[in-house]
Amino acid sequence: MAFQLSPGVLVTEKDLTNIVPAVATSEAGMVGLFNWGPCDEITVLSNEEELRTTFGVPDTQTYPYFFTAQSFLAYGNHLKTVRAVPSTDVNASVQSPRQIKNQAGIDALAASDATSQFVAKYPGVLGNSLQVVVMDYSSWDTASDTTAYQANFNTAPSTSTFASNLDGSNDEIHVLVIDEDGAFTGTSGTVLEKFEYVSKATNTIGTDGVSIYYKDYINANSAYIICTGQPDSTSGATMNWDNVADGTVFDALSSSAPVAGYNVSLSGAVNANDSTAGLSTSLELYANTEEVDVSLFLAGPATNAFASEIIDMALTRKDCVAFVSPLLSDVSSATASQSTKATAVVASKTAIARSSSYYVMDSGWKQQYDKYNDVNRWIPLNGDIAGLCARTDLTNDAWWSPAGYNRGKIKNTIKLAFNPTKTSRDTLYKNGINPVITEAGEGHVLLGDKTGLSKPSSFDRINVRRLFIVLEKAIATAAKYQLFEFNDEFTRALFVNMVSPFLRDIQGRQGIIAFKVVCDTSNNTDTVINRNDFVADIYINPARSINTIQLNFVATNNIVNFEESVVV
Numbered sequence: 001m002a003f004q005l006s007p008g009v010l011v012t013e014k015d016l017t018n019i020v021p022a023v024a025t026s027e028a029g030m031v032g033l034f035n036w037g038p039c040d041e042i043t044v045l046s047n048e049e050e051l052r053t054t055f056g057v058p059d060t061q062t063y064p065y066f067f068t069a070q071s072f073l074a075y076g077n078h079l080k081t082v083r084a085v086p087s088t089d090v091n092a093s094v095q096s097p098r099q100i101k102n103q104a105g106i107d108a109l110a111a112s113d114a115t116s117q118f119v120a121k122y123p124g125v126l127g128n129s130l131q132v133v134v135m136d137y138s139s140w141d142t143a144s145d146t147t148a149y150q151a152n153f154n155t156a157p158s159t160s161t162f163a164s165n166l167d168g169s170n171d172e173i174h175v176l177v178i179d180e181d182g183a184f185t186g187t188s189g190t191v192l193e194k195f196e197y198v199s200k201a202t203n204t205i206g207t208d209g210v211s212i213y214y215k216d217y218i219n220a221n222s223a224y225i226i227c228t229g230q231p232d233s234t235s236g237a238t239m240n241w242d243n244v245a246d247g248t249v250f251d252a253l254s255s256s257a258p259v260a261g262y263n264v265s266l267s268g269a270v271n272a273n274d275s276t277a278g279l280s281t282s283l284e285l286y287a288n289t290e291e292v293d294v295s296l297f298l299a300g301p302a303t304n305a306f307a308s309e310i311i312d313m314a315l316t317r318k319d320c321v322a323f324v325s326p327l328l329s330d331v332s333s334a335t336a337s338q339s340t341k342a343t344a345v346v347a348s349k350t351a352i353a354r355s356s357s358y359y360v361m362d363s364g365w366k367q368q369y370d371k372y373n374d375v376n377r378w379i380p381l382n383g384d385i386a387g388l389c390a391r392t393d394l395t396n397d398a399w400w401s402p403a404g405y406n407r408g409k410i411k412n413t414i415k416l417a418f419n420p421t422k423t424s425r426d427t428l429y430k431n432g433i434n435p436v437i438t439e440a441g442e443g444h445v446l447l448g449d450k451t452g453l454s455k456p457s458s459f460d461r462i463n464v465r466r467l468f469i470v471l472e473k474a475i476a477t478a479a480k481y482q483l484f485e486f487n488d489e490f491t492r493a494l495f496v497n498m499v500s501p502f503l504r505d506i507q508g509r510q511g512i513i514a515f516k517v518v519c520d521t522s523n524n525t526d527t528v529i530n531r532n533d534f535v536a537d538i539y540i541n542p543a544r545s546i547n548t549i550q551l552n553f554v555a556t557n558n559i560v561n562f563e564e565s566v567v568v
Helices: 048-055 065-074 104-105 125-129 161-165 216-222 279-286 304-317 338-352 380-393 422-430 461-481 489-508 526-530
Strands: 028-032 042-045 077-085 118-120 130-137 173-178 189-199 225-227 263-264 296-298 320-322 359-362 366-368 377-378 438-441 445-446 511-516 538-541
Touching: 028 065, 028 279, 028 338, 028 380, 042 445, 048 065, 048 077, 048 338, 065 077, 065 296, 065 366, 065 380, 077 118, 077 279, 118 125, 125 130, 125 304, 173 216, 216 225, 296 304, 296 380, 304 320, 304 338, 304 359, 304 366, 320 461, 338 422, 359 380, 366 445, 377 380, 380 445, 461 538, 489 511
Parallel strands: 028 077, 028 296, 296 320, 320 359
Antiparallel strands: 042 077, 118 225, 130 173, 130 263, 173 189, 366 377, 438 445, 511 538
């Protein structure tokens, strides 16, 4: 502290109440192909309804990704999702389709782009179902293409208060966004959105202080369209729809517009959802641990090559576990034998070619009902396995095994593509693959908790790997506040006194059998201190889950004294 130059009392505070913070353990992530929604940016979902409204209903290409996400959300409520999009996918438009992926793309639009007028907000053929109707004072009663929509509004568009105060007139318009083909709602002609009493004038402010210039307002509030240019003639001619000033009279919608009064359908969008070209690029959004916090990662219907990329990402981050499934072709044949399916699943794991505790592989796919298309679908199980971990975090802790009859029940399953017998389970388990089985009276159960680590180690179990992720993330977060302090006895004692209560709490919650924290002159020697380093050794004896149970039954005759014959 500063030296006082004259007598007085100087009051200061020093905060020594450092604690180890709680860290998120149930936040999951995935990348996938979807029919709608923002692309190449992370969107957080908490339930299936948000999944549907954000990314659209599934089709024959996108359903494995949609239902992988839905499977996780049946257990957990925090899924960070990125929609990948091939470069060939474009947005539906009035005139000139182009690719606009997300809000960043919307913000990058030119201020006066009169070549498209209206564009679907996101790439994908769903945008071809959109219809836009624009009405102003001139077309309210005269244009047959718009008068049918008057019932959606209370009064005709006229002059806003803002324009009226400047002696301007005729600046208001009404805009409808309609599901013309029913692709969004299932009912053709459904009104999706309406924007009433917005203005043709770029500087118009509403009574709430927000811009009601129609471009700004629609682009800020619509879930379906972007306004890029004036709804004028197809030649691109511009009208007097600009700044309002004293006495400005705004032009009416031109009779030479696409239709008088402006009623148009968007078109030209294409989907290439059968292409996985964009998945690897989208995966890069999860690379930075400082920007994106995620502890579980869903591979969905990933190929072996893409599963390897996901595992490499998890291994680089070292703070999350990837969940992968074998290929559907490994397990889908109804005539293939148990041995054939087990061999194929093991071959998939071999093709992934990774020995790491940062991923978990299950035994196959499940069949579940697709209520959006009234068919049964085959869905990879990795969304469920990650979901079981998220639910275990809620009911117990991250260091409890998610497997077994207490916590390992799989939801929303008609049947399994591969229901391994005991012999097949032995083959899978010794290769680090966790069987999911169907058992009478129990349903569908995860019967394994191994990671993908090949060598014998405590880290070949899910609960141990997740325990250490929790410890490492929490303690590392707390430790960063020691940076640029002095490496002296006081700082080292402060660190030990901060970490030890945290570890005792984990021990009391059955995650640790024993621990020891060493941070003193034995590991912070003069050499370490002179190197500007700080060292703490934390020894952990983790709790292990039961994988096998042996029950010994001994038959005796009726003259045996159990107290004398039983050897403990």
